[in-house]
Amino acid sequence: MSHRLLAVAYLLLAPVTSKPFSNRDITVGPCKWAIGRSCPDPDVKYYIYTRYNVMDRQSLHIGETSEQSNLTDSYFNPQHPTKILIHGYNSDMFLNPLQEMRNEYLAKSEHNIIYVDWSVLAPGPCYISAVHNTRQAGACAAQLVERLVEAGNTDIHIIGFSLGAQVPNYIARQLKSFKLPRITGLDPAMPLFITAGPDDKLDPSDADFVDVIHTNALVQGKLERCGHADFYMNGGISQPGCTGPQWTNSFACSHQRAMAYYLESIRSSKGFWGWACSGYIPYLLGMCPPTNYLLEAGDNIRHNTRGMFLIDTNDTSPYALGKWTDLPTLGVKHPHTPALTLKIPAQSVDPLLQHIDQFGKLATNFNNLPSAPYAQDPYENWTSYSPTPHKDSESDDSVEEQEQYSTESADMDDRQLNKPIDWWIYRRNLTYGHIDNTIFSIPKVH
Numbered sequence: 111m112s113h114r115l116l117a118v119a120y121l122l123l124a125p126v127t128s129k130p131f132s133n134r135d136i137t138v139g140p141c142k143w144a145i146g147r148s149c150p151d152p153d154v155k156y157y158i159y160t161r162y163n164v165m166d167r168q169s170l171h172i173g174e175t176s177e178q179s180n181l182t183d184s185y186f187n188p189q190h191p192t193k194i195l196i197h198g199y200n201s202d203m204f205l206n207p208l209q210e211m212r213n214e215y216l217a218k219s220e221h222n223i224i225y226v227d228w229s230v231l232a233p234g235p236c237y238i239s240a241v242h243n244t245r246q247a248g249a250c251a252a253q254l255v256e257r258l259v260e261a262g263n264t265d266i267h268i269i270g271f272s273l274g275a276q277v278p279n280y281i282a283r284q285l286k287s288f289k290l291p292r293i294t295g296l297d298p299a300m301p302l303f304i305t306a307g308p309d310d311k312l313d314p315s316d317a318d319f320v321d322v323i324h325t326n327a328l329v330q331g332k333l334e335r336c337g338h339a340d341f342y343m344n345g346g347i348s349q350p351g352c353t354g355p356q357w358t359n360s361f362a363c364s365h366q367r368a369m370a371y372y373l374e375s376i377r378s379s380k381g382f383w384g385w386a387c388s389g390y391i392p393y394l395l396g397m398c399p400p401t402n403y404l405l406e407a408g409d410n411i412r413h414n415t416r417g418m419f420l421i422d423t424n425d426t427s428p429y430a431l432g433k434w435t436d437l438p439t440l441g442v443k444h445p446h447t448p449a450l451t452l453k454i455p456a457q458s459v460d461p462l463l464q465h466i467d468q469f470g471k472l473a474t475n476f477n478n479l480p481s482a483p484y485a486q487d488p489y490e491n492w493t494s495y496s497p498t499p500h501k502d503s504e505s506d507d508s509v510e511e512q513e514q515y516s517t518e519s520a521d522m523d524d525r526q527l528n529k530p531i532d533w534w535i536y537r538r539n540l541t542y543g544h545i546d547n548t549i550f551s552i553p554k555v556h
Contacts (some may be wrong), residue, residue, distance in 0.1 A: 141236035144243050149250035150174070153230040156201060156254055159212050160222040170224070173256045179257050188263035192222040194254070196247075198272030198299065202235030203227040207369035214376040222263070226251050232273065240273060241302045248280020256279060257506065259288050271296040272330065272367055272482040275312055276303060276321075282316035283309060290317035292413065297324060297331035297368035304332075312336045319413040323372060325349055326365040333390065339415040341384050341407040342422055343371060345393070351425030371429055375408025380432030381396075382407040384419030393420065404433055 134146040156170040162185045170186075173179045193215055197205050204223035212223045231243035258266060266277045268290060275295035282290055291321070295312050303311050313336060314320050320337030324346035327333035333346065345349055352363035358507035375382055383406050398420060405415050423429040 111239055113130050131184065138239075139236075140233050142231065142243070144231055144246040147246055148296075149252045149253050151246060153228065154247055154250040155227040157225045157227065158184055158186055159216065159225075160187065160190075161216055164213075164216055167225075170248040170254075172257050172454040175252065176257055176260050181257050181261055186222050186258075186261070186263075187220070188258075188261045190220040190222050190263075191265040191267065192224060192258060192263055193265065194224045194226060194251070194268045196226045196251070196268065196274035196277050197232075198270070198274040199232050199237055199240045201232070201272075202229035205271070205369075207366065207373050209374055211269070211369075211376065214373060218377055223277065224254070224521040226254070226274075226277070228277075235350060237273075237301065240300075241276075244277050246272060248277045249284050251277065252281045255285060255288065255290070264288075264291070266290060267292045267294065269294045269296065269372070270312075270481050271299075272365065273299040273358060275299065279310065279312050283291055292319045292321070293337070294372065295320065295322040295366055297326055298336055300328070300332045301329060314338050321407070321411050321415070323407065324363060324369045325368040325371070329361050330365045331368070339405075339407075339411065339417060339419065340421045341381075341382070342390075342393075343367070343421050345420070348424075350423065367429075368425070371423065372408055372430055374427065375410065378408070378428070378430045380428070380430040381410065381423045382421050382423065382430050383433045384421035386417050387420050390420065400434060408424035416467050 123253040131461070134409040136143040136145060144151070150171070150173055157167040157173055158170055159167060168184050170181045170184060171178075176182070193211075195203070195208050195211060197208060203209075203408055208225070215221045215223055226247065228243070228247040231247060232240035255266060268281065270276070270293070272276055278290070278293045278295075284292075293312065293316055298312050308315060312320065312322070319339075321339045322335070322341065324331055324333070324340060324342045325344075326344040327342070329347070331346075347364070348360070349364040350361045352367065371382060383404040385398070385401045385404055386395045391399055400420075405412065405419060407419065407421060422431060424431060467493035
């Protein structure tokens, strides 16, 4: 009788599983769960751009050893910084803002721009299987990092958007003898990551420095802090300019603004500057007014930045407001470079799904943005950018305040948060960015 039951079970599962059981993959319709795979994986691809091939991508084959890889035969230069860009769910490497990041970085200076394309493992509407496959994408991308380090390149910066911002966690877990210098998470995905432990989500232990931009928290992005420095843009939940009749999916607009803000920060003449806050509850209670201690978010962030910060932006591009403390004698004056305009096309939602999928996660075009050319050529003026002011520039008191803040913030002991503190000390800590253990905790004050 037991043999008959096994035979029936096999017949029931056979139409669902498109590959033999020896493969161990589970396939249901367009959704695929990668199980027991090894790396390299043909479903995880890598492409590189440099100033020698600005428009023509070059395929990278990354094997288990340097001899089995073609990294040294490509345009890759270990003397240049490397940016690894990772897309999210229901998308691919041609997501328009990610492609424009390549343009901005190569216009700024020499870089190795490498895309990790794992779109075969993250198609819509297969969000659950895509979450599962982040582990496989991260394990294989770790091989890429190992080959880069073996080639003599250690200036590696990983930038991930949405579900792609959770992939670097698995990259970091696979690296044994090298710790990533920096990871930037652009509105890391929240669904199915709310209760995840440190080994299954982006957190400060994944790199020497982890900075995060929040734009659609509590909906598609995470509200909790994920890095050493977390920036909540316009409160971190809904972005200005993402509401109105022209937007059929305001949540997707707010979610994708994380890429737009970071893209603009690469060569912005103003920059995105934020002030510290001790936690999200104090922010909701109006206890985090703007202060003079401002730190910059985005590509030019200082790696000793620690804490939670709030930033206001414009509702249309250019989004950066610069320093609200900017006066003729204050503020770092960045070299002026032409501002780029990023227009994100509206996302459409299937009317049959709008009641059960109000966030558009199941929409076939979610995150698949068509190409939107810029009004001007970003390569008209090739510029080198340095945030360091000229020697003949006027003194900048705000920079000294930032240095003081960064040092004091790094020296703070989080364990002191559990002890009762004086009310005035607590108010001072709000100004200096003294953070709570969790975003919803209320400190004990006398």
